[in-house]
Amino acid sequence: MLRDMSDNTENSSSEAANGSSVNEDNERDHPDGEALSLPSSLAGSGALDRLVETARDYARAAASENTLKAYAKDWTHFARWCRMKGAEPLPPSPEIIGLYLADLASGSGPSPSQAASRPLSVSTIDRRLSGLAWNYAQRGFTLDRKNRHIATVLAGIKRKHARPPVQKQAILAEDILAMVATLPYDLRGLRDRAILLLGYAGGLRRSEIVSLDVHKDDTPDFGGWIEIFDKGALLTLNAKTGWREVEIGRGSKDQTCPVHAVEQWLHFAKIDFGPVFVGTSRDGKRASETRLNDKHVARLIKRTVLDARIRSELPEKERLALFSGHSLRAGLASSAEVDERYVQKQLGHASAEMTRRYQRRRDRFRVNLTKAAGL
Incomplete structure (x- = not known):
């Protein structure tokens, strides 16, 4: 269905291993718009042909770019695995997929001549299965995840290999203050300070931060916009669960106020249209018109964590592994001393249980059931 569902690197390696044609594999594995093709009785209608392209564009927008890339890699890996085992990826076979999941969990090599690969985590295997289900749907097939050949193997993998989730460490209030204190007051420093403070106070994902525009519909790829008022800022975001509003009040002092x-940043960068957060020139004196990549947020967090000497008792490699873009969201959830429902709304979670996963220290032992039970 989607033309960009191929991965050149994987295809090249599989071609070398099997001597097969990459183009032939692509024709088989990635049908050109088959899921959105017209019925034969309507073929040749120019107006409908144009609508097919429009429908494909909407289909691409159903998932984020990163998700589509991950799903494309999932399918490429599975198709390559099938070829290595002498199987066919189409139509879906629950028996074959069950064997594939077992192979991912055990870490056995794709062929006797190759070394064993590293076993994948349960969460990665579950994500691979979701990627396969999505890819099959685009090709007009249905993958029944409840089929016993899939469900029982997956249940066994989870029972045998599941581990407690590895959570990134929360950036707490004292941490974020130390991090922004390491930034200079040049143009680049103003931008990075705004990114950290806005992301922390809003509990934002890194993709949400960089997708902001100054106004609604400033750019085709915007993911939200910002409105600034006397009492704070209102962000309107196109998040995973749909459009939502995030209120960010003004801080107690200008040095740490996200608004x-x-x-x-907007004033000194002379930005009044388009993306809020853009790159800067090499000398740090001029703002460009190019939107920042969300990876900049992750790199910024790691760099300022090191500069602020947070968790300095640990080796640098371990410190860097502890923090990521999600550390900002976890920091707000863990630090904000307000009713949990307000934190849940700010983070855009559908349930309080999801919000509690982000809380690293808040609410522990708040309710003492031991005493309540009379002990």
């Missing part, structure tokens, strides 16, 4: 930081 003031954004105002300073």
Whole structure:
């Protein structure tokens, strides 16, 4: 269905291993718009042909770019595995997929001549299965995840290999203050200070931060916009669960106020249209028109964590592994001393249980059931 569902690297390696044609594999594995083709009785209608392209564009927008890339790699890996085992990826076979999941969990090599690969985590295997289900749906097939050949193997993998989730460490209030204190007051420093403070106060994902525009519909790829008022800023975001609003009030002082930081950045960068957060020139004196990549947020967090000497008792490699873009969201959930429902709304979670997963220290032992039970 989607033309960009191929991975050149994987295809090249599988071609070398099997001597097969990459083009032939692509024709078989990635049908050109088959799921959105017209019925034969309507073929040749120019107006409908144009609507097919429009429908394909909407189909691409159903998932984020990163998700589509991950699903494309999932399918490429599975198709290559099938060829290595002498099987066919189409139509879906629950028996073959069950064997594939077992192979991922055990870490056995794709062929006797190759070394064993590293076993994948349960969460990665589950994500691979979701990727296969999505890819089969685009090709007009249905993958029944409840089929016993899939469900029982997956249940066994989870029972035998599941581990407690590895959570990134939360950036707490004292941490974020130390991190922004390491930034200079040049143009690049103003931008990065606004990113950290806005992301922390809003509990934002890194993709949500960089997708902001100054106004609604400033750019085709915008993921939200920001409105600044006397009492704070209102962000309207196109998040995973749909459009939502995030209120960010002004801080107690300008040095740590996220709204003031954004105002300073927009003013000195002379930005009044388009993306809020853009790159800067090499000398740090001019803002470009190019939207920042969300990876900049992750790199910024890791760099300022090191500069602020947070968790300095650990080796640098371990410190870097502890923190990521999600550390900002976990920090807000763990630090905000307000009713949990307000934190849940700010993070855009559908359930309080999801919000509690982000809380690293808050609410522990708040309710003492031991005493309540009379002990």
